[in-house]
Amino acid sequence: MSAAQNDASYPNPEVKGGLVPYLQVDGASKASDFYAKAFGATEVFRYPVDEQGRTMHIHLYVNGSSLMLSDPYPDHGHPLEKPQAFNLTLQVKDIDRWWQRAVDAGATIVLPLQDMFWGARYGQLRDPFGVLWSMNEPK
Known part of the structure; x- marks a missing residue:
């Protein structure tokens, strides 16, 4: 320690x-x-x-x-690896505000925000560090 x-x-x-x-x-x-x-x-x-x-x-x-x-x-056995095969999902209220704030900050749209078959508004963004984020707001 x-x-x-x-x-x-x-x-x-x-x-x-x-x-x-x-x-x-x-x-x-x-x-x-x-x-x-x-x-x-x-x-x-x-x-x-x-x-x-x-x-x-x-x-x-x-x-x-x-x-x-x-x-x-x-140098301590933890090299950088490209993020893959996961996303971080934000369960939010007022998804349009959350979405726009992320886009304005520089997140790239991967899947546009839209109404989905499971009864929610949902979309995916990639941040400048390669991490995939999704946002979900149940209706």
Whole structure:
């Protein structure tokens, strides 16, 4: 355990949600800023960046859940890998407002927002870090 982990000055924010995604992205600090603009995320903790500008942990709250981020650390066996075969789904109210905020922040539309056969409005976006997000609002 590092000195920083033992240091009482580092907060221990509550982890929210029963399943918490932990994303490794190239530029975790920039991703945190983007998620704040695009999805209304609130950063509740960040380890300081190292001499290479990387951080090993950022904790965000997004839509009532926790989302964790880190930069890749190939020198410690954690190289960057392209996100694939998953999406992060935001269950929201006022989906048009959520959608427009994400698009205005720079998310790319993958599947346009539309009424779906399961009785919801739904669409998919890709963020600048390669992560696929979906939004769903039951009718």
